[in-house]
Amino acid sequence: MRVGSTFLAEQSSIFYQLQLPTVILLLLVFYGGTFLMSMTIRQSKDNVDGYMNATGAVGYGFSAATMTATWVWAASFYAAATSGYKYGLSGPIHYGMWGALMILFIYPFGRRFRALAPEAHTLAEIMHARHGRGSQMILAGSNIVGSVISLMVNFTAAGTLVDILTPLNFSHGVLIAGIGVLSYTLWSGFRASVLTDFAQLVAMMGAAALIIPLVFFSAGGTGIFEEGMARLTAEQASFYSPTAILEQGAPFFVAVLAYAIGNQTIAQRLFAVREDLIKPTFITATVAYAATVIGLGVLGMIALIIGLEPVDGDHNNIIPQMASTYLSPFMIGVFFIMVIGSLSSTADSDLAALSSIVMTDVYGKNIAKGRANPRTMMLVGRVTMIVATALGIAFASLKLDILAALIFVGALWGAIVFPVISSVYSGRVTNQAFMTSVISAVILFTLVRFEFIPLVGFVGTIFEILATIGIGVVLGLMAFGFFGRRVGLAVFVLATVGFMPFTLNFLRDYLTLMSSLTAYSVSTIVCVAVSLMSDEDFDLSLIGERVVAFNDPEQSE
Amino acid sequence: MDANLLTAYVLIWPAMVLISLLVMSVAVMRDIAVAKKTGEPLV
Numbered sequence: 323m324r325v326g327s328t329f330l331a332e333q334s335s336i337f338y339q340l341q342l343p344t345v346i347l348l349l350l351v352f353y354g355g356t357f358l359m360s361m362t363i364r365q366s367k368d369n370v371d372g373y374m375n376a377t378g379a380v381g382y383g384f385s386a387a388t389m390t391a392t393w394v395w396a397a398s399f400y401a402a403a404t405s406g407y408k409y410g411l412s413g414p415i416h417y418g419m420w421g422a423l424m425i426l427f428i429y430p431f432g433r434r435f436r437a438l439a440p441e442a443h444t445l446a447e448i449m450h451a452r453h454g455r456g457s458q459m460i461l462a463g464s465n466i467v468g469s470v471i472s473l474m475v476n477f478t479a480a481g482t483l484v485d486i487l488t489p490l491n492f493s494h495g496v497l498i499a500g501i502g503v504l505s506y507t508l509w510s511g512f513r514a515s516v517l518t519d520f521a522q523l524v525a526m527m528g529a530a531a532l533i534i535p536l537v538f539f540s541a542g543g544t545g546i547f548e549e550g551m552a553r554l555t556a557e558q559a560s561f562y563s564p565t566a567i568l569e570q571g572a573p574f575f576v577a578v579l580a581y582a583i584g585n586q587t588i589a590q591r592l593f594a595v596r597e598d599l600i601k602p603t604f605i606t607a608t609v610a611y612a613a614t615v616i617g618l619g620v621l622g623m624i625a626l627i628i629g630l631e632p633v634d635g636d637h638n639n640i641i642p643q644m645a646s647t648y649l650s651p652f653m654i655g656v657f658f659i660m661v662i663g664s665l666s667s668t669a670d671s672d673l674a675a676l677s678s679i680v681m682t683d684v685y686g687k688n689i690a691k692g693r694a695n696p697r698t699m700m701l702v703g704r705v706t707m708i709v710a711t712a713l714g715i716a717f718a719s720l721k722l723d724i725l726a727a728l729i730f731v732g733a734l735w736g737a738i739v740f741p742v743i744s745s746v747y748s749g750r751v752t753n754q755a756f757m758t759s760v761i762s763a764v765i766l767f768t769l770v771r772f773e774f775i776p777l778v779g780f781v782g783t784i785f786e787i788l789a790t791i792g793i794g795v796v797l798g799l800m801a802f803g804f805f806g807r808r809v810g811l812a813v814f815v816l817a818t819v820g821f822m823p824f825t826l827n828f829l830r831d832y833l834t835l836m837s838s839l840t841a842y843s844v845s846t847i848v849c850v851a852v853s854l855m856s857d858e859d860f861d862l863s864l865i866g867e868r869v870v871a872f873n874d875p876e877q878s879e
Numbered sequence: 880m881d882a883n884l885l886t887a888y889v890l891i892w893p894a895m896v897l898i899s900l901l902v903m904s905v906a907v908m909r910d911i912a913v914a915k916k917t918g919e920p921l922v
Contacts, residue, residue: 363922376922381913383906384922390903411880411888516922520907527900534893538886547882559880610899617892624889 353502373511389607395668396479402619409566410558414619416571422612428582429604430803432592451868473714529660540648550627584735586675677703737763749860759849771837792839794818
């Protein structure tokens with residue numbers, strides 16, 4: 323049995339390189355296979371609704387598979403492993419568990435969206451029917467930016483992987499992933515994404531199930547704990563780590579509803595799955611996501627225990643480094659396909675999401691204004707995919723710093739959670755309430771996140787009170803989704819009052835967490851206050867009448 | 880902390896991955912069978 327630290331010292335930190343013919347063969351099999359799969363569902367007559375939402379009655383197996391494959395992306399592995407490396411035993415859980423809950427907590431609201439608008443294509447389209455263009459474009463705009471960023475991150479992951487493990491360079495990896503994903507998604511859109519996701523999921527999860535135990539036993543198995551636990555701090559060696567909770571778990575937990583509401587890839591699957599299968603689909607995907615991501619995050623924890631030092635101090639190197647050190651050349655090939663599968667399944671979902679938003683929210687609702695030509699619409703969707711791929715490749719190649727964009731998109735998604743949810747449950751919420759609440763929440767978020775105002779004394783206390791109300795809003799909305807209005811309200815009050823003694827004079831030291839919570843509370847307070855000033859009582863059944871299919875059934879026959 | 884407990888913590892996740900994959904694969908096969916039987920499109 324090899325003990326990790328000794329073995330590492332001998333190996334130094336050199337990545338294993340796959341042979342060029344092997345790499346070409348693996349990529350050809352992967353992208354060629356997915357392309358051939360997509361050809362099996364190619365239709366001679368275009369159907370724009372199918373291009374965006376498939377049949378709207380996709381079965382449990384394909385739905386759960388596509389939801390899992392989409393939500394697991396390359397960054398999940400790297401970030402979960404980083405969390406395991408930084409925070410020890412609890413680290414992988416604080417990444418994977420809350421990411422999984424994003425899938426779980428959205429389904430009650432998803433059922434509401436489907437009940438109100440069975441033929442919807444995007445969430446922004448529902449907001450257009452409910453409030454008009456302003457709220458629609460806030461949602462659509464943030465979705466577009468979010469999906470382009472996601473594309474760029476996935477292509478970057480491909481470039482980095484190819485650069486590290488093959489004789490090819492970063493640009494080759496970015497180009498291969500971009501062209502490969504576009505090739506099988508372009509013609510059939512979302513339908514191709516769903517179909518190929520299952521094959522990609524088998525590759526990804528099958529590889530993960532093999533790689534985790536192989537790396538563990540190769541690194542020394544149970545023996546690593548006897549020798550290596552001394553390297554961990556007290557917090558790293560415990561499942562209860564306040565640092566991990568405050569720096570990793572809590573900000574991620576707060577983002578649960580924001581990412582679920584703000585991400586069109588989730589909404590698209592909510593609209594595609596057969597309505598009575600939404601619950602089992604999303605519960606299965608929750609478990610599958612958690613197991614895959616926490617499991618791969620555990621590799622980061624093992625790296626910490628055996629004393630691995632990431633190459634160049636870059637935590638994104640932990641997983642490739644562990645694979646290179648502890649896996650056979652054949653299994654490194656399997657690892658390569660696992661990462662390519664995970665990033666491709668998310669990238670094709672992003673392309674499908676972007677095309678749906680531009681087809682529905684830009685062309686259908688704002689350019690054609692209800693008189694959309696299905697053929698033009700299909701062209702718009704395909705051109706969007708090509709442009710989005712080009713942008714993703716260009717941004718990945720330029721290695722743009724996207725942190726600021728990511729922060730603002732996250733803030734916007736946090737700010738829209740309450741206005742969106744309340745808009746589909748209550749007719750009292752007005753367009754003015756929606757817009758003012760989102761704008762004011764983003765402004766106050768920015769003030770806190772970038773410390774434009776000193777968070778000391780009275781001002782600091784005010785923002786801590788707002789953030790604590792934000793905790794109540796997050797937990798209250800989660801409870802509301804599952805248990806209804808009374809329980810949601812009770813949880814909101816209890817959480818706000820219960821957390822207050824612990825958050826005052828404390829939260830100001832955790833700006834990421836405090837700013838996100840501020841976005842939730844401010845949008846909620848303003849949305850409720852402005853709505854109460856109006857007598858409007860919107861008839862929610864109008865949403866279903868206004869959101870209709872685009873395709874002319876006679877044309878598709 | 881007990882080394883065997885930590886080993887279980889490492890190995891429980893790949894086991895769950897396998898079970899989830901099995902459940903979804905069986906369900907996909909059933910989706911395909913239903914689509915063939917009814918003639919409805921798969922996706």
